[in-house]
Amino acid sequence: xxxxxxxxxxxxxxEAFAALxxxxxxxxxxxxxxxxxxxxxxxxxxxxxxxxxxTANDFHGLGEG
Numbered sequence: 001x002x003x004x005x006x007x008x009x010x011x012x013x014x015e016a017f018a019a020l021x022x023x024x025x026x027x028x029x030x031x032x033x034x035x036x037x038x039x040x041x042x043x044x045x046x047x048x049x050x051x052x053x054x055t056a057n058d059f060h061g062l063g064e065g
Contacts, residue, residue: 001054001058003028003031003032003046006050014028017049021045023042
């Protein structure tokens, strides 16, 4: 599942998610729209915050399709 899908489905605002994973809202927006790929440490926090629903593979188009 993409980060955009997860944020939309859970009605999570970018600002709240950014605080949860220790980044800025602007950075979450870049991740959400594919303009940046998270570094490994941030990716681990994204996976944890989403309960494993968003993984590194999802940022590389390798998730379930």
